[in-house]
Amino acid sequence: MKHYVSMEDFHAGEIQSVLSLAKEYEKHKIPMQNKEIFAANLFYEPSTRTKSSFEVAERRLGLSVIPFEVNHSSVQKGETLYDTVKTFEAIGCNLLVIRHPETDYYKDLIPSLNIPLINGGDGSGQHPSQCLLDLYTIQKEFGSFKGIKVLIAGDLKHSRVARSNARALSMLGAKVFFYSPAEWVDEELLQWGSFCQIDDILPIVDVAMMLRVQLERHTETGHIDDYHQQYGLTLERAKRMKSGSIIMHPAPVNRDVEIAGPLVESPQSRIFEQMRNGVFVRMAMIDSLLQKWGIGTNENTAKERTMVGW
Amino acid sequence: MKHYVSMEDFHAGEIQSVLSLAKEYEKHKIPMQNKEIFAANLFYEPSTRTKSSFEVAERRLGLSVIPFEVNHSSVQKGETLYDTVKTFEAIGCNLLVIRHPETDYYKDLIPSLNIPLINGGDGSGQHPSQCLLDLYTIQKEFGSFKGIKVLIAGDLKHSRVARSNARALSMLGAKVFFYSPAEWVDEELLQWGSFCQIDDILPIVDVAMMLRVQLERHTETGHIDDYHQQYGLTLERAKRMKSGSIIMHPAPVNRDVEIAGPLVESPQSRIFEQMRNGVFVRMAMIDSLLQKWGIGTNENTAKERTMVGW
Amino acid sequence: MKHYVSMEDFHAGEIQSVLSLAKEYEKHKIPMQNKEIFAANLFYEPSTRTKSSFEVAERRLGLSVIPFEVNHSSVQKGETLYDTVKTFEAIGCNLLVIRHPETDYYKDLIPSLNIPLINGGDGSGQHPSQCLLDLYTIQKEFGSFKGIKVLIAGDLKHSRVARSNARALSMLGAKVFFYSPAEWVDEELLQWGSFCQIDDILPIVDVAMMLRVQLERHTETGHIDDYHQQYGLTLERAKRMKSGSIIMHPAPVNRDVEIAGPLVESPQSRIFEQMRNGVFVRMAMIDSLLQKWGIGTNENTAKERTMVGW
Numbered sequence: 001m002k003h004y005v006s007m008e009d010f011h012a013g014e015i016q017s018v019l020s021l022a023k024e025y026e027k028h029k030i031p032m033q034n035k036e037i038f039a040a041n042l043f044y045e046p047s048t049r050t051k052s053s054f055e056v057a058e059r060r061l062g063l064s065v066i067p068f069e070v071n072h073s074s075v076q077k078g079e080t081l082y083d084t085v086k087t088f089e090a091i092g093c094n095l096l097v098i099r100h101p102e103t104d105y106y107k108d109l110i111p112s113l114n115i116p117l118i119n120g121g122d123g124s125g126q127h128p129s130q131c132l133l134d135l136y137t138i139q140k141e142f143g144s145f146k147g148i149k150v151l152i153a154g155d156l157k158h159s160r161v162a163r164s165n166a167r168a169l170s171m172l173g174a175k176v177f178f179y180s181p182a183e184w185v186d187e188e189l190l191q192w193g194s195f196c197q198i199d200d201i202l203p204i205v206d207v208a209m210m211l212r213v214q215l216e217r218h219t220e221t222g223h224i225d226d227y228h229q230q231y232g233l234t235l236e237r238a239k240r241m242k243s244g245s246i247i248m249h250p251a252p253v254n255r256d257v258e259i260a261g262p263l264v265e266s267p268q269s270r271i272f273e274q275m276r277n278g279v280f281v282r283m284a285m286i287d288s289l290l291q292k293w294g295i296g297t298n299e300n301t302a303k304e305r306t307m308v309g310w
Numbered sequence: 311m312k313h314y315v316s317m318e319d320f321h322a323g324e325i326q327s328v329l330s331l332a333k334e335y336e337k338h339k340i341p342m343q344n345k346e347i348f349a350a351n352l353f354y355e356p357s358t359r360t361k362s363s364f365e366v367a368e369r370r371l372g373l374s375v376i377p378f379e380v381n382h383s384s385v386q387k388g389e390t391l392y393d394t395v396k397t398f399e400a401i402g403c404n405l406l407v408i409r410h411p412e413t414d415y416y417k418d419l420i421p422s423l424n425i426p427l428i429n430g431g432d433g434s435g436q437h438p439s440q441c442l443l444d445l446y447t448i449q450k451e452f453g454s455f456k457g458i459k460v461l462i463a464g465d466l467k468h469s470r471v472a473r474s475n476a477r478a479l480s481m482l483g484a485k486v487f488f489y490s491p492a493e494w495v496d497e498e499l500l501q502w503g504s505f506c507q508i509d510d511i512l513p514i515v516d517v518a519m520m521l522r523v524q525l526e527r528h529t530e531t532g533h534i535d536d537y538h539q540q541y542g543l544t545l546e547r548a549k550r551m552k553s554g555s556i557i558m559h560p561a562p563v564n565r566d567v568e569i570a571g572p573l574v575e576s577p578q579s580r581i582f583e584q585m586r587n588g589v590f591v592r593m594a595m596i597d598s599l600l601q602k603w604g605i606g607t608n609e610n611t612a613k614e615r616t617m618v619g620w
Numbered sequence: 621m622k623h624y625v626s627m628e629d630f631h632a633g634e635i636q637s638v639l640s641l642a643k644e645y646e647k648h649k650i651p652m653q654n655k656e657i658f659a660a661n662l663f664y665e666p667s668t669r670t671k672s673s674f675e676v677a678e679r680r681l682g683l684s685v686i687p688f689e690v691n692h693s694s695v696q697k698g699e700t701l702y703d704t705v706k707t708f709e710a711i712g713c714n715l716l717v718i719r720h721p722e723t724d725y726y727k728d729l730i731p732s733l734n735i736p737l738i739n740g741g742d743g744s745g746q747h748p749s750q751c752l753l754d755l756y757t758i759q760k761e762f763g764s765f766k767g768i769k770v771l772i773a774g775d776l777k778h779s780r781v782a783r784s785n786a787r788a789l790s791m792l793g794a795k796v797f798f799y800s801p802a803e804w805v806d807e808e809l810l811q812w813g814s815f816c817q818i819d820d821i822l823p824i825v826d827v828a829m830m831l832r833v834q835l836e837r838h839t840e841t842g843h844i845d846d847y848h849q850q851y852g853l854t855l856e857r858a859k860r861m862k863s864g865s866i867i868m869h870p871a872p873v874n875r876d877v878e879i880a881g882p883l884v885e886s887p888q889s890r891i892f893e894q895m896r897n898g899v900f901v902r903m904a905m906i907d908s909l910l911q912k913w914g915i916g917t918n919e920n921t922a923k924e925r926t927m928v929g930w
Contacts, residue, residue: 038676046386048394052376053401056348059374060402064679066672069382072689076666078835079872084668086885087871090895091673092680112885215388251397252389265396265422275400358694358704362686363711366658369684370712379692525698561707562699575706575732585710 002292004285005106005119006126007164012171019136021284022277025060037295039095039286040066040088043120044081047099049251049275050120050129054097057282066093081105082112089115094295095286116289124158129285130250131164133278135172137270138207140277141246145172151201152193153179154211154231154258156186161250162211166192177201181231198231203240208233209248210258224257233259238268246270312602314595315416315429316436317474322481329446331594332587335370347605349405349596350376350398353430354391357409359561359585360430360439364407367592376403391415392422399425404605405596426599437470439595440560443588444475445482447580448517450587451556455482461511462503463489464521464541464568466496471560472521476502487511491541508541513550518543519558520568534567543569548578556580622912624905625726625739626746627784632791639756641904642897645680657915659715659906660686660708663740664701667719669871669895670740670749674717677902686713701725702732709735714915715906736909747780749905750870753898754785755792757890758827760897761866765792771821772813773799774831774851774878776806781870782831786812797821801851818851823860828853829868830878844877853879858888866890 001009039058043051058065066088075084081100088096096117098106103123110117121127135145142148150169156162156178166176166189176193180186185195202208210233215224228234233247238260241247247259247269255261264271290296311319349368353361368375376398385394391410398406406427408416413433420427431437445455452458460479466472466488476486476499486503490496495505512518520543525534538544543557548570551557557569557579565571574581600606621629659678663671678685686708695704701720708716716737718726723743730737741747755765762768770789776782776798786796786809796813800806805815822828830853835844848854853867858880861867867879867889875881884891910916 036680038679040672043382046382046384048378048384048389049397049401051382052350052378052398055376056401056403059348059376060346066675066679067377067687068668068672069379069689071381071691072663072666072671074666074668074872077872078874079668080875083872086892087669087895088672090892091669091676091899092896093676252384252387252393254388255390272396272400275397276402279401353692356692356694356696358688358699359707359711361692362660362688362708365686366711366713369658369686370656377687379689381691562694562697562703564698565700582706582710585707586712589711 003106003110003113003117004128004289005110005117007128007131007168008126010128010168015132015135015168015172018132018281018284018288019139021288022136022280025280025283037063037094037290038066038092039063039097040068040093041097041120042068042084042088044070044100045121047120049278050099053275053278054120054282057279057286060279061283061286063095082109085109085113089113095290116293118285118289121160125160126164127160128164129278129282130161131168132285133274133281134161134165134209134248134250135168136277136281137248137274141270142206145169145174148174148207149177149205150174150207150209151177151179151198151205152209152211153198155184155213156180156189156211157184158214159211162186163189165209177205198237202237203242205241206245207248208241208245212250212252213254213257215254215257227257228260232257233263235260235262238263241268248274251275313416313420313423313427314438314599315420315427317438317441317478318436320438320478325442325445325478325482328442328591328594328598329449331598332446332590335590335593347373347404347600348376348402349373349407350378350403351407351430352378352394352398354380354410355431357430359588360409363585363588364430364592367589367596370589371593371596373405392419395419395423399423405600426603428595428599431470434468435470436474438474439588439592440471441474441478442595443584443591444471444519444558444560445478446587446591447558447584451580452516455479455484458484458517459487459515460484460517460519461487461489461508461515462519462521463508463543465494465523466490466499466521467494468524469521472496473499475519487515508547512547513552515551516555517558518551518555522560522562523564523567525564525567537567538570542567543573545570545572548573551578558584561585623726623730623733623737624748624909625730625737627748627751627788628746630748630788635752635755635788635792638752638901638904638908639759641908642756642900645900645903657683657714657910658686658712659683659717660688660713661717661740662688662704662708664690664720665741667740669898670719673895673898674740674902677899677906680899681903681906683715702729705729705733709733715910736913738905738909741780744778745780746784748784749898749902750781751784751788752905753894753901754781754829754868754870755788756897756901757868757894761890762826765789765794768794768827769797769825770794770827770829771797771799771818771825772829772831773818775804775833776800776809776831777804778834779831782806783809785829797825818857822857823862825861826865827868828861828865832870832872833874833877835874835877847877848880852877853883855880855882858883861888868894871895
């Protein structure tokens, strides 16, 4: 695997290897790069969490990040993604993280690409760093995936997260359940778990993973008003969850749509913990990918730095 | 004071402590951070001076700055300020500087915030770093505030600067005068000084502090054409100012509206000097705030660096 | 020459001096700055290549780059270029790179500017770093300029590149030819070379330098459809080029308009090589300009760093 573009490419061993490395990073072991390595984060869609989290991860690893804002770039003159990517390669960039609205955008790039690529989200396709940080959060909470019951609920059809998570969780030994409004059911998912009613399943799951309603893509108002009561994680529903169970969400959250506002920062919620974990996981992804390409850390010369607030 | 959000929170001793630290920075003493500290500047309104000045201050102190552009962030997907702020906290940010169009935006944030916040301007509310750099500029010029006469003239009603400066100057022993068009008088200000006519007061003041006409908020044309002659600092008026007196302005300047173009870089003007001072003052604010939180410089290990052009 | 704003200011010796320094950089000699030096890239027009390339060059030299995005700056409040530039000078910036749509924008700035300026492109005027990287690419290929035959073809009238390149190439001993649609002929260019028909000249030139059709400025559709066959470098035309000859383009490329898509990455093309060379050339420009101002590298203390992928 020369690029991290899809969770489909990861087998269980590779997932565990990234999660273990992330755990090392969380325990303060920071192998500083002793070479000058340039990264660029090419985000063709708005993002706060994923982009900033990759940025922090890159800098903690000692990489230098070349800024790129699509609105001020030659994309405005009609430059293609391919030419932009090859430009960054030409000027000396050693790692690319790309988010792009087109599903599978990376398939045309990879044959000509001479530097490693991490997919930061493609249309309704893949989002491997989100999947891995979700897995990390669950493993950290429960120690293992064996027999852990996970409900994935919400917009299953348009979610980059649902498919990757369902497949990986099932592969790692968890039991997956799905719930969504009828129009957002995705038949393909059912190979990794079973569809159920939220009120039936909530009392027995260990994890309620709520997906974001993409309000910016679904503008039919009216629907949204009922959504919370019918399909969302309301305060009442959360009360029926079992002791020790947790709530997850990839964020940004629509408070009082897919999840009741007060639950976001409740003791049961791991939503901000997911973001915190995301930095370690992305450090692990970057570091292990750079090592595959032979441009990573020289362990003998790696230095530890003092980090604040970790 | 765990956050620097409002000049209302500063007593005279705290102001002097920041100004003294800024003076140390101006004299080349740069205590480098020996820890990895991340800052983010979340600017929800356009800014050149304040944003870039904080950026330079942060880097001179050795901090790593995480980029954020509101137009390319999840704010576009409806994410609230609160959730954006908590996201930056979660991914390991150690200091936030925020500018936001909503007055008092910080009041809802502070109860849940676990990292220090500096207010870079809130609506028509506070702008403490601008106030402190104005004070620094006056103290540097006159040695002290006792008996210094300061005219604050222009859009008193919508200015973030007028109120903070009036209160602080009065508290530190200066004598404050106000002048503005009738519709921009702000009664509340009169507790810290007296309203007067610009032509009467200009010959006796030590400082003429001209405020910016916010052309982007006041679109009634016609008014602007007369503004300069009636309310602005014209070349003729400037000639009647006393020897040793100075002209200040928070910038950006509307040349030939609130101030005659040639005055901006005249020997009497401290407008670009204010910007230069702003970097030292912001370094002092950041450093003293980080020290309050226990994440600042370890003085024993602080190293001096050679700075260019200081 | 205190600023690099126009190729008109360069005589042959100065060009060779920058090209030689660039060659040193390409051979891994990286004199690190041992001082804190701040640069800002003020780009008032979209750019990927030039902006990112300057950014990489600055960082490789150890400079700290202050971000600036025109859409989020006080330019939105009507601040002039002059005041923005003087602001960056005031807050401690030591080097400016500016791209601006107004031809000759720099002429009003220079008399008041106390820090070095590199012109990153002005309207239909100059673009010295592009010219120097083109020269570098040709010299690297052919060893010298003496007798090298170069065709410059395309939108001669609006090109920042055509004039600078024609003049410099002619001065350095190359023989220059021009070709363009009738409405884009520029009489002034003919002092440095002769106009000819593309099909006549292609078989004898060493370099075919194709210019970009600025689709964003020329919206008359219909014209573009014929452009490739009539004026562009088609696959058929490329086949008639002589052995050892190369194809150049400043990019971004309009594939199948000024140049056939498959030629962009063909063995004959130096288009991505030009981008790669651009970083070395910009490092050389920055370094030699900083040295002229006495704020550059102290050679005795310069350290070499390991660079990845060079």
